[in-house]
Amino acid sequence: MFVEGRVSLFVLMVAVYGLAYLVSQWSKSGKTWNLRKLPAVDAIVEGIGRAVELGKPVHFSAGVDQGGPGNPARAAGYTVLKYVATNCAQRGARLITTVGKADVYAICDQIVKEAATVSGNPEWYKPEDVRFLGEDQWVYSAGMMELLAKEQVVTNYIFGYHRGSLIILLEAGRQNNCFQISGMAQEAGDLCFLAICSDYWLVLEEMVAIGAYLSGEPEQLGTVVTQDYVKIAIILGILIPGALLITAGIDIFQKLLML
Protein backbone atom coordinates (compact mmCIF):
# COMPACT_ATOMS: atom_id res chain seq x y z
CA MET A 1 0.00 0.00 0.00
CA PHE A 2 2.77 2.47 0.97
CA VAL A 3 6.01 3.14 -0.87
CA GLU A 4 8.97 2.60 1.44
CA GLY A 5 10.91 5.78 2.24
CA ARG A 6 8.12 8.13 1.17
CA VAL A 7 5.73 8.04 4.13
CA SER A 8 7.90 10.15 6.46
CA LEU A 9 8.45 12.70 3.67
CA PHE A 10 4.72 12.82 3.01
CA VAL A 11 3.94 13.36 6.71
CA LEU A 12 6.51 16.18 6.90
CA MET A 13 5.09 17.74 3.73
CA VAL A 14 1.51 17.64 5.03
CA ALA A 15 2.70 19.12 8.35
CA VAL A 16 4.35 22.01 6.47
CA TYR A 17 1.16 22.56 4.42
CA GLY A 18 -0.96 22.53 7.59
CA LEU A 19 1.32 25.03 9.31
CA ALA A 20 1.45 27.22 6.19
CA TYR A 21 -2.35 27.28 6.11
CA LEU A 22 -2.66 28.16 9.82
CA VAL A 23 -0.04 30.92 9.69
CA SER A 24 -1.60 32.33 6.50
CA GLN A 25 -5.01 32.50 8.17
CA TRP A 26 -3.43 34.11 11.25
CA SER A 27 -1.77 36.63 8.96
CA LYS A 28 -5.04 37.25 7.13
CA SER A 29 -6.82 37.99 10.39
CA GLY A 30 -4.51 40.97 11.01
CA LYS A 31 -1.24 39.65 12.44
CA THR A 32 1.71 41.64 11.05
CA TRP A 33 5.27 40.40 10.53
CA ASN A 34 8.60 42.18 10.28
CA LEU A 35 10.31 40.89 7.18
CA ARG A 36 14.01 41.26 6.45
CA LYS A 37 14.56 43.81 3.69
CA LEU A 38 15.65 42.31 0.38
CA PRO A 39 18.00 44.81 -1.35
CA ALA A 40 17.44 43.04 -4.68
CA VAL A 41 13.77 44.08 -4.66
CA ASP A 42 14.62 47.79 -4.44
CA ALA A 43 17.28 47.24 -7.08
CA ILE A 44 14.67 45.90 -9.51
CA VAL A 45 13.03 49.33 -9.65
CA GLU A 46 16.46 51.02 -9.78
CA GLY A 47 17.35 48.92 -12.84
CA ILE A 48 14.20 50.02 -14.66
CA GLY A 49 14.95 53.66 -13.76
CA ARG A 50 18.40 53.29 -15.29
CA ALA A 51 16.90 51.94 -18.51
CA VAL A 52 14.40 54.83 -18.66
CA GLU A 53 17.18 57.41 -18.16
CA LEU A 54 19.39 55.91 -20.85
CA GLY A 55 16.51 55.12 -23.22
CA LYS A 56 17.71 51.53 -23.61
CA PRO A 57 15.78 48.28 -23.12
CA VAL A 58 15.43 45.99 -20.14
CA HIS A 59 15.79 42.23 -20.63
CA PHE A 60 14.04 39.55 -18.58
CA SER A 61 15.02 35.90 -18.87
CA ALA A 62 12.22 33.58 -17.77
CA GLY A 63 14.46 30.53 -17.89
CA VAL A 64 14.89 27.36 -19.88
CA ASP A 65 13.56 23.82 -19.57
CA GLN A 66 11.25 22.61 -16.84
CA GLY A 67 13.52 19.88 -15.48
CA GLY A 68 11.50 18.32 -12.64
CA PRO A 69 11.72 20.52 -9.56
CA GLY A 70 12.24 23.52 -11.77
CA ASN A 71 8.52 24.09 -12.13
CA PRO A 72 7.96 25.94 -8.85
CA ALA A 73 11.24 27.75 -9.52
CA ARG A 74 9.78 29.04 -12.75
CA ALA A 75 6.58 30.02 -10.98
CA ALA A 76 8.63 32.18 -8.61
CA GLY A 77 10.05 33.91 -11.68
CA TYR A 78 6.56 34.76 -13.01
CA THR A 79 5.92 36.96 -9.95
CA VAL A 80 9.08 38.93 -10.67
CA LEU A 81 8.19 39.21 -14.37
CA LYS A 82 4.77 40.58 -13.47
CA TYR A 83 6.39 43.19 -11.21
CA VAL A 84 9.06 44.14 -13.76
CA ALA A 85 6.56 44.30 -16.66
CA THR A 86 4.11 46.46 -14.69
CA ASN A 87 6.88 48.87 -13.68
CA CYS A 88 8.27 49.03 -17.22
CA ALA A 89 4.80 49.64 -18.68
CA GLN A 90 4.12 52.42 -16.17
CA ARG A 91 7.46 54.14 -16.80
CA GLY A 92 7.60 53.49 -20.53
CA ALA A 93 10.75 51.36 -20.53
CA ARG A 94 11.04 48.77 -23.30
CA LEU A 95 11.05 45.25 -21.89
CA ILE A 96 12.31 42.30 -23.91
CA THR A 97 11.32 38.97 -22.37
CA THR A 98 13.05 35.83 -23.57
CA VAL A 99 11.90 32.29 -22.93
CA GLY A 100 13.50 28.91 -23.49
CA LYS A 101 10.39 26.79 -23.15
CA ALA A 102 7.37 26.99 -25.40
CA ASP A 103 4.72 26.48 -22.71
CA VAL A 104 6.40 29.15 -20.56
CA TYR A 105 6.29 31.48 -23.57
CA ALA A 106 2.49 31.43 -23.58
CA ILE A 107 2.37 32.28 -19.86
CA CYS A 108 4.99 35.05 -20.07
CA ASP A 109 3.30 36.60 -23.10
CA GLN A 110 0.03 36.72 -21.17
CA ILE A 111 1.73 38.23 -18.07
CA VAL A 112 3.39 41.00 -20.13
CA LYS A 113 0.19 41.72 -22.06
CA GLU A 114 -1.87 41.96 -18.87
CA ALA A 115 0.79 44.18 -17.23
CA ALA A 116 0.38 46.63 -20.11
CA THR A 117 -3.41 46.63 -19.74
CA VAL A 118 -3.35 46.96 -15.93
CA SER A 119 -0.86 49.85 -16.17
CA GLY A 120 -3.21 51.71 -18.50
CA ASN A 121 -0.65 51.59 -21.33
CA PRO A 122 -1.85 48.81 -23.68
CA GLU A 123 0.21 50.18 -26.64
CA TRP A 124 3.35 49.39 -24.68
CA TYR A 125 2.89 45.65 -25.31
CA LYS A 126 4.57 44.41 -28.49
CA PRO A 127 4.27 40.70 -29.36
CA GLU A 128 7.79 40.63 -30.84
CA ASP A 129 9.27 41.72 -27.49
CA VAL A 130 8.31 38.41 -25.89
CA ARG A 131 10.62 35.99 -27.65
CA PHE A 132 10.95 32.24 -27.72
CA LEU A 133 14.65 31.59 -28.35
CA GLY A 134 14.68 27.78 -28.43
CA GLU A 135 14.13 24.79 -26.19
CA ASP A 136 17.77 23.82 -25.84
CA GLN A 137 19.66 25.67 -23.11
CA TRP A 138 22.70 26.30 -25.37
CA VAL A 139 20.55 27.57 -28.22
CA TYR A 140 18.81 29.85 -25.74
CA SER A 141 22.12 31.19 -24.41
CA ALA A 142 23.34 31.93 -27.96
CA GLY A 143 20.14 33.84 -28.71
CA MET A 144 20.38 35.79 -25.50
CA MET A 145 24.05 36.73 -26.04
CA GLU A 146 23.15 38.12 -29.45
CA LEU A 147 20.15 40.00 -28.08
CA LEU A 148 22.09 41.66 -25.23
CA ALA A 149 24.73 42.97 -27.62
CA LYS A 150 22.43 43.95 -30.49
CA GLU A 151 19.69 45.65 -28.49
CA GLN A 152 22.21 47.30 -26.12
CA VAL A 153 20.37 46.12 -23.05
CA VAL A 154 21.26 48.06 -19.89
CA THR A 155 19.39 46.08 -17.27
CA ASN A 156 19.32 42.31 -17.27
CA TYR A 157 17.06 40.21 -15.06
CA ILE A 158 17.76 36.46 -15.01
CA PHE A 159 15.12 34.44 -13.19
CA GLY A 160 13.33 31.12 -13.57
CA TYR A 161 14.90 27.72 -14.01
CA HIS A 162 18.41 27.58 -15.49
CA ARG A 163 20.97 24.87 -15.97
CA GLY A 164 24.60 24.68 -17.07
CA SER A 165 24.30 27.58 -19.48
CA LEU A 166 23.62 30.01 -16.61
CA ILE A 167 27.26 31.14 -16.52
CA ILE A 168 27.08 32.09 -20.22
CA LEU A 169 23.96 34.18 -19.65
CA LEU A 170 25.43 35.93 -16.62
CA GLU A 171 28.83 36.58 -18.17
CA ALA A 172 27.27 37.83 -21.40
CA GLY A 173 25.32 40.37 -19.35
CA ARG A 174 28.41 41.37 -17.40
CA GLN A 175 30.52 41.81 -20.55
CA ASN A 176 27.80 44.05 -22.01
CA ASN A 177 28.01 46.19 -18.84
CA CYS A 178 24.44 45.37 -17.85
CA PHE A 179 23.09 46.07 -14.41
CA GLN A 180 22.20 42.51 -13.40
CA ILE A 181 19.76 41.03 -10.94
CA SER A 182 19.37 37.28 -10.88
CA GLY A 183 17.51 34.67 -8.89
CA MET A 184 17.28 30.91 -8.75
CA ALA A 185 15.03 28.74 -6.61
CA GLN A 186 16.48 25.35 -7.44
CA GLU A 187 19.62 23.83 -5.98
CA ALA A 188 22.50 23.81 -8.43
CA GLY A 189 26.26 23.94 -8.44
CA ASP A 190 26.10 27.14 -10.45
CA LEU A 191 24.54 29.17 -7.63
CA CYS A 192 27.92 30.79 -6.88
CA PHE A 193 27.92 32.41 -10.33
CA LEU A 194 24.90 34.48 -9.34
CA ALA A 195 27.02 36.15 -6.68
CA ILE A 196 30.05 36.54 -8.93
CA CYS A 197 28.30 37.99 -11.97
CA SER A 198 25.24 39.84 -10.60
CA ASP A 199 24.88 43.17 -8.86
CA TYR A 200 22.06 41.73 -6.75
CA TRP A 201 20.84 38.19 -6.44
CA LEU A 202 18.16 36.11 -4.80
CA VAL A 203 18.68 32.45 -4.01
CA LEU A 204 16.55 29.52 -2.85
CA GLU A 205 14.04 30.57 -0.19
CA GLU A 206 14.50 34.26 -1.07
CA MET A 207 13.09 33.46 -4.50
CA VAL A 208 10.08 31.83 -2.89
CA ALA A 209 9.72 34.76 -0.51
CA ILE A 210 9.93 37.41 -3.22
CA GLY A 211 6.45 36.51 -4.51
CA ALA A 212 5.00 37.25 -1.08
CA TYR A 213 7.26 40.28 -0.68
CA LEU A 214 6.15 41.86 -3.95
CA SER A 215 2.48 40.98 -3.60
CA GLY A 216 2.32 42.32 -0.02
CA GLU A 217 -0.65 40.00 0.60
CA PRO A 218 -0.89 38.94 4.27
CA GLU A 219 -1.67 35.33 3.27
CA GLN A 220 1.49 35.06 1.20
CA LEU A 221 3.60 36.79 3.85
CA GLY A 222 2.41 34.07 6.22
CA THR A 223 4.12 31.42 4.07
CA VAL A 224 7.44 33.23 4.44
CA VAL A 225 7.06 33.09 8.22
CA THR A 226 6.08 29.41 7.94
CA GLN A 227 9.41 28.66 6.31
CA ASP A 228 11.24 30.19 9.28
CA TYR A 229 9.11 28.24 11.78
CA VAL A 230 9.77 25.00 9.91
CA LYS A 231 13.51 25.70 9.77
CA ILE A 232 13.62 26.24 13.54
CA ALA A 233 11.53 23.08 14.07
CA ILE A 234 13.84 21.00 11.84
CA ILE A 235 16.98 22.27 13.59
CA LEU A 236 15.60 21.80 17.12
CA GLY A 237 13.46 18.74 16.47
CA ILE A 238 15.44 16.69 13.97
CA LEU A 239 18.99 17.91 13.32
CA ILE A 240 20.31 18.47 16.86
CA PRO A 241 18.57 15.51 18.60
CA GLY A 242 19.28 13.33 15.56
CA ALA A 243 23.00 14.15 15.61
CA LEU A 244 23.18 13.55 19.39
CA LEU A 245 21.24 10.26 19.23
CA ILE A 246 23.18 8.84 16.29
CA THR A 247 26.44 9.76 18.07
CA ALA A 248 25.15 7.82 21.09
CA GLY A 249 24.41 4.85 18.80
CA ILE A 250 20.61 5.25 18.78
CA ASP A 251 19.25 5.27 15.22
CA ILE A 252 15.56 5.96 15.92
CA PHE A 253 15.50 9.13 13.80
CA GLN A 254 17.20 7.35 10.93
CA LYS A 255 14.57 4.60 11.04
CA LEU A 256 11.70 7.10 11.28
CA LEU A 257 12.96 9.08 8.29
CA MET A 258 13.37 5.86 6.26
CA LEU A 259 9.69 4.89 6.77
Next chain:
Amino acid sequence: MSVVLRKYVPLLILGVSGFLVIFAFPLNWGVLSGVTTDLGNWVSILASFALGIGAINLFIVHGKPIMRREKGQWIYSVALLSTLIIVFLVGSVYGVKGSEYVFLYSILIGAGLLTLTSLRAFFMFTAFGRAYKVKTLPGILMLITSIMVMMWQVPLFEQIYLPLSDFTKWMLDTPYVGVTRAILMLSGLGLVVMVFKLISSMDKSWMGREE
Protein backbone atom coordinates in the same frame (compact mmCIF):
# COMPACT_ATOMS: atom_id res chain seq x y z
CA MET B 1 -14.14 34.28 -22.42
CA SER B 2 -16.13 34.21 -19.20
CA VAL B 3 -14.49 34.77 -15.82
CA VAL B 4 -15.36 31.20 -14.82
CA LEU B 5 -13.47 29.75 -17.76
CA ARG B 6 -10.58 32.16 -17.53
CA LYS B 7 -10.07 32.17 -13.79
CA TYR B 8 -11.77 29.33 -11.94
CA VAL B 9 -11.28 26.42 -14.35
CA PRO B 10 -7.44 26.75 -14.50
CA LEU B 11 -7.30 27.14 -10.71
CA LEU B 12 -9.51 24.07 -10.24
CA ILE B 13 -7.42 21.97 -12.63
CA LEU B 14 -4.20 23.04 -10.90
CA GLY B 15 -5.56 22.47 -7.39
CA VAL B 16 -7.08 19.04 -8.06
CA SER B 17 -4.07 17.80 -10.07
CA GLY B 18 -1.65 19.11 -7.44
CA PHE B 19 -3.42 17.44 -4.53
CA LEU B 20 -3.81 14.19 -6.47
CA VAL B 21 -0.11 14.00 -7.25
CA ILE B 22 0.83 14.80 -3.64
CA PHE B 23 -1.52 12.16 -2.21
CA ALA B 24 -0.30 9.59 -4.73
CA PHE B 25 3.32 10.20 -3.70
CA PRO B 26 3.46 7.77 -0.70
CA LEU B 27 0.84 5.33 -2.02
CA ASN B 28 1.39 2.27 -4.15
CA TRP B 29 -2.23 2.09 -5.29
CA GLY B 30 -2.90 1.20 -8.91
CA VAL B 31 -5.80 3.57 -9.64
CA LEU B 32 -4.11 6.65 -8.19
CA SER B 33 -0.75 5.81 -9.80
CA GLY B 34 -2.54 5.45 -13.15
CA VAL B 35 -4.22 8.84 -12.75
CA THR B 36 -0.92 10.57 -11.93
CA THR B 37 0.78 8.88 -14.90
CA ASP B 38 -2.05 10.13 -17.15
CA LEU B 39 -1.63 13.63 -15.74
CA GLY B 40 2.07 13.50 -16.58
CA ASN B 41 1.25 12.39 -20.13
CA TRP B 42 -1.23 15.24 -20.57
CA VAL B 43 1.47 17.70 -19.53
CA SER B 44 3.75 16.27 -22.26
CA ILE B 45 0.96 16.53 -24.86
CA LEU B 46 0.19 20.15 -23.91
CA ALA B 47 3.90 21.00 -24.00
CA SER B 48 4.09 19.57 -27.54
CA PHE B 49 1.24 21.84 -28.65
CA ALA B 50 2.99 24.78 -27.00
CA LEU B 51 5.97 24.13 -29.29
CA GLY B 52 3.75 25.20 -32.17
CA ILE B 53 3.12 28.53 -30.40
CA GLY B 54 6.88 28.89 -29.98
CA ALA B 55 7.40 28.33 -33.71
CA ILE B 56 4.76 30.96 -34.53
CA ASN B 57 6.61 33.41 -32.28
CA LEU B 58 9.84 32.72 -34.19
CA PHE B 59 8.03 33.56 -37.45
CA ILE B 60 6.63 36.79 -35.93
CA VAL B 61 10.00 37.92 -34.51
CA HIS B 62 12.09 36.97 -37.57
CA GLY B 63 9.48 37.61 -40.27
CA LYS B 64 9.54 41.39 -39.72
CA PRO B 65 13.30 41.88 -40.36
CA ILE B 66 12.96 39.81 -43.56
CA MET B 67 10.03 41.83 -44.87
CA ARG B 68 11.74 45.12 -43.99
CA ARG B 69 15.14 43.90 -45.29
CA GLU B 70 16.61 45.12 -42.00
CA LYS B 71 20.33 45.69 -42.50
CA GLY B 72 22.57 43.21 -40.69
CA GLN B 73 19.65 41.11 -39.50
CA TRP B 74 17.45 39.85 -42.32
CA ILE B 75 19.97 37.36 -43.66
CA TYR B 76 20.27 35.71 -40.21
CA SER B 77 16.50 35.59 -39.91
CA VAL B 78 16.30 33.90 -43.32
CA ALA B 79 18.93 31.36 -42.20
CA LEU B 80 17.03 30.64 -38.97
CA LEU B 81 13.60 30.24 -40.52
CA SER B 82 14.82 28.19 -43.48
CA THR B 83 16.74 25.88 -41.09
CA LEU B 84 13.59 25.50 -39.00
CA ILE B 85 11.53 24.58 -42.07
CA ILE B 86 14.15 22.19 -43.49
CA VAL B 87 14.66 20.36 -40.16
CA PHE B 88 10.89 20.14 -39.67
CA LEU B 89 10.30 18.75 -43.18
CA VAL B 90 13.16 16.24 -43.01
CA GLY B 91 12.00 15.10 -39.56
CA SER B 92 8.40 14.74 -40.74
CA VAL B 93 9.26 12.83 -43.93
CA TYR B 94 12.09 10.57 -42.75
CA GLY B 95 11.34 10.42 -39.02
CA VAL B 96 13.65 11.55 -36.22
CA LYS B 97 15.57 8.28 -36.36
CA GLY B 98 16.08 8.42 -40.13
CA SER B 99 19.68 8.75 -41.32
CA GLU B 100 18.88 12.03 -43.15
CA TYR B 101 17.58 13.63 -39.97
CA VAL B 102 20.44 12.27 -37.85
CA PHE B 103 22.92 13.65 -40.42
CA LEU B 104 21.25 17.09 -40.33
CA TYR B 105 21.24 17.07 -36.56
CA SER B 106 24.90 16.13 -36.21
CA ILE B 107 26.10 18.56 -38.90
CA LEU B 108 23.92 21.57 -38.14
CA ILE B 109 22.73 21.39 -34.58
CA GLY B 110 25.16 19.04 -32.82
CA ALA B 111 28.27 20.93 -33.90
CA GLY B 112 26.78 24.27 -32.94
CA LEU B 113 25.71 23.01 -29.53
CA LEU B 114 29.19 21.64 -28.85
CA THR B 115 30.70 25.01 -29.72
CA LEU B 116 28.37 26.75 -27.30
CA THR B 117 29.07 24.20 -24.58
CA SER B 118 32.78 24.86 -24.91
CA LEU B 119 32.14 28.60 -24.44
CA ARG B 120 31.16 27.77 -20.88
CA ALA B 121 34.79 27.04 -20.02
CA PHE B 122 35.96 30.48 -21.21
CA PHE B 123 33.18 32.28 -19.37
CA MET B 124 34.01 30.38 -16.20
CA PHE B 125 37.59 31.64 -16.41
CA THR B 126 36.50 35.26 -16.83
CA ALA B 127 33.94 34.93 -14.03
CA PHE B 128 36.43 33.44 -11.60
CA GLY B 129 38.98 36.04 -12.66
CA ARG B 130 36.57 38.67 -11.37
CA ALA B 131 35.73 36.74 -8.24
CA TYR B 132 39.40 36.44 -7.29
CA LYS B 133 39.99 40.18 -7.12
CA VAL B 134 40.15 39.91 -3.35
CA LYS B 135 39.50 42.88 -1.14
CA THR B 136 38.18 41.31 2.05
CA LEU B 137 39.27 38.60 4.50
CA PRO B 138 36.57 36.10 3.37
CA GLY B 139 37.67 36.77 -0.22
CA ILE B 140 41.29 35.98 0.63
CA LEU B 141 40.26 32.78 2.44
CA MET B 142 38.13 31.73 -0.53
CA LEU B 143 41.00 32.38 -2.94
CA ILE B 144 43.52 30.38 -0.89
CA THR B 145 41.09 27.48 -0.38
CA SER B 146 40.05 27.28 -4.01
CA ILE B 147 43.67 27.40 -5.23
CA MET B 148 44.52 24.55 -2.84
CA VAL B 149 41.50 22.51 -3.96
CA MET B 150 42.35 23.10 -7.62
CA MET B 151 45.97 22.07 -7.02
CA TRP B 152 44.79 18.87 -5.35
CA GLN B 153 42.98 17.91 -8.53
CA VAL B 154 46.39 17.71 -10.25
CA PRO B 155 48.05 14.35 -9.43
CA LEU B 156 51.52 15.94 -9.43
CA PHE B 157 50.76 18.18 -6.42
CA GLU B 158 49.03 15.33 -4.62
CA GLN B 159 52.24 13.30 -4.84
CA ILE B 160 54.57 16.16 -3.90
CA TYR B 161 52.84 17.55 -0.84
CA LEU B 162 50.62 15.19 1.10
CA PRO B 163 49.25 17.50 3.87
CA LEU B 164 47.73 19.63 1.12
CA SER B 165 45.70 16.71 -0.20
CA ASP B 166 44.52 15.89 3.34
CA PHE B 167 43.31 19.45 3.80
CA THR B 168 41.51 19.61 0.45
CA LYS B 169 39.95 16.19 1.00
CA TRP B 170 38.65 17.40 4.36
CA MET B 171 37.34 20.60 2.73
CA LEU B 172 35.41 18.62 0.12
CA ASP B 173 34.17 15.87 2.46
CA THR B 174 33.17 17.98 5.47
CA PRO B 175 32.37 21.71 5.08
CA TYR B 176 31.39 21.38 1.41
CA VAL B 177 29.03 18.44 2.02
CA GLY B 178 27.52 20.20 5.05
CA VAL B 179 26.82 23.40 3.14
CA THR B 180 25.49 21.50 0.11
CA ARG B 181 23.05 19.58 2.32
CA ALA B 182 21.89 22.81 3.98
CA ILE B 183 21.28 24.30 0.51
CA LEU B 184 19.34 21.19 -0.53
CA MET B 185 17.17 21.36 2.58
CA LEU B 186 16.44 25.07 2.10
CA SER B 187 15.68 24.49 -1.56
CA GLY B 188 13.37 21.58 -0.74
CA LEU B 189 11.53 23.55 1.92
CA GLY B 190 11.17 26.54 -0.39
CA LEU B 191 9.75 24.36 -3.16
CA VAL B 192 7.26 22.69 -0.78
CA VAL B 193 5.98 26.12 0.30
CA MET B 194 5.89 27.32 -3.32
CA VAL B 195 3.81 24.29 -4.33
CA PHE B 196 1.42 25.00 -1.43
CA LYS B 197 1.01 28.59 -2.65
CA LEU B 198 0.29 27.38 -6.18
CA ILE B 199 -2.18 24.58 -5.47
CA SER B 200 -4.04 26.56 -2.81
CA SER B 201 -4.45 29.41 -5.37
CA MET B 202 -2.64 31.81 -3.06
CA ASP B 203 -0.16 32.71 -5.80
CA LYS B 204 -1.94 33.45 -9.06
CA SER B 205 0.83 35.39 -10.82
CA TRP B 206 1.09 32.64 -13.48
CA MET B 207 -2.44 33.55 -14.63
CA GLY B 208 -1.55 37.08 -15.63
CA ARG B 209 -4.31 39.42 -14.51
CA GLU B 210 -5.88 38.99 -11.07
CA GLU B 211 -9.57 39.68 -11.09
